[in-house]
Amino acid sequence: MAKVGLDGHDVGARVIARGLLEAGMEVIYTGIRRTPEQIVRVAIDEDVDVVGISILSGAHMALIPRVKNLMNEAGAQDIILVCGGVIPQEDIPELQASGVSQVFLSGTTVADIAKYVQFAVDTRNQKSDALK
């Protein structure tokens, strides 16, 4: 669970981290105002399955694709990227084209996010098992 850029509003990120805990997941919280480089490094060191970015600053189009590109450069194409926050609907297709697998808008329940995360990880693992 990451906060990127100049955005100090982290109540949502912390609530979702707690909700995913209740769903039995191990959540690493990065704290606020991290750079895309820092987030990718955390994701790699911690060997995470999913990076979730909470962003309310409006800079999502600049910062989120950057995180995905850096993950690809680091050879971590397999890490699933999701994001949520104040994101206009018309930005969603472009975010998804840049490699974001899901965008959660306000009103999404934590249970739905947990369900999606589990589903996305299971699907990815089945695919990689099938390749073996």
Place this chain on the structure above:
Amino acid sequence: MLLLSAEAMGREMPFSLKLRNAMNSVWRRPLAKALSTIENRLPGWRQLLSHGYAGANDAVIIGITGPPGAGKSSLIDLIASEWSKQGHRVGIIAIDPASPFSGGAVLGDRVRMRRAEDDDRIFIRSMSARGHAGGLNAAAIDLCTILKNYGITRILLETVGVGQNEVEVAFVADCTLVVSVPGLGDSVQAAKAGLLEVGDIYVVTKSDLSGASGVARDLQTMLAMVFPGSPGINLGKVDASMIAGVASPIRALLARRFGNGEAAGGAWHPPVLNVSASANEGIPALCHRVDAFKTWLDESGIGLSRRKVRHEHQLRALLIDRFMETLLQPEGPLSGDGMAGWASRVAAGMIDPHSAVDNILGKGETS
């Protein structure tokens, strides 16, 4: 922040940074994957470990324990940065508690490790305790071994915020730092058993706050009643007048862990150090003490005997796990929900728990 503004404007990342990322991924990603393999017991974990134990260097493992909010993570951040400056590659394993119900966890130690996070020589891994009591993760020793395989020469192992009896880290680490903080109760707390017997070095954090020197003094007084001599290494005939109250079997046990003045290397009397993370004070002195302690461990032979004790603990824990697995396997006496069945009989008062265990082990009911 300069970097961030460049990102925000969508500029290309400087070439030097790209190169740095590439060099980092040479060891960081394989190490991260290896740690996951061990922690999650993924295919190949046993092989990885048997190579690991064979190839491990003699990196120093420093355990850091203390109450929640004492400043363990901030302290680790500074110690790791100091060692990185000295040229060490540093590994940090930070353990936070897991939910006893869902098994989930929120791991937030690295939020306090901002210096270490941006340092290319430092690797941080957050871990959940995963239901393991004692303040560590069951795989902690194995994980430290893997870190050593990747050229890491200093390992910092942060326990969950402990109460008064979670002292397991002392049997995993080479050097245990017990962190205290001003404002957590009076000098009676320092008189209680447990944490006062496992520390090799005591650290009082937040030394910029009032009361910190009082906490350090209370600790020193209490330590002086348990350990002979004065803080640090004591050689030759050590003044034991202060520890007259300690019975000789206890003294022998302590001597096995902390040495003997008349033997080679001498006896270690745990020192108390004041540090302040916010003012960045006392950290080089602390690192120096840890190095001195490590030298003492090697020269006195106590390091070797402690390592034996460590692996005895580890073997015992592994045997308990394996034994439980045998009981729980399909043809074992606790297969299916066998355990729940016995538990409900005990709860209903039909059998006492000790006789239930006898039955499970096939010994029949004995008195």
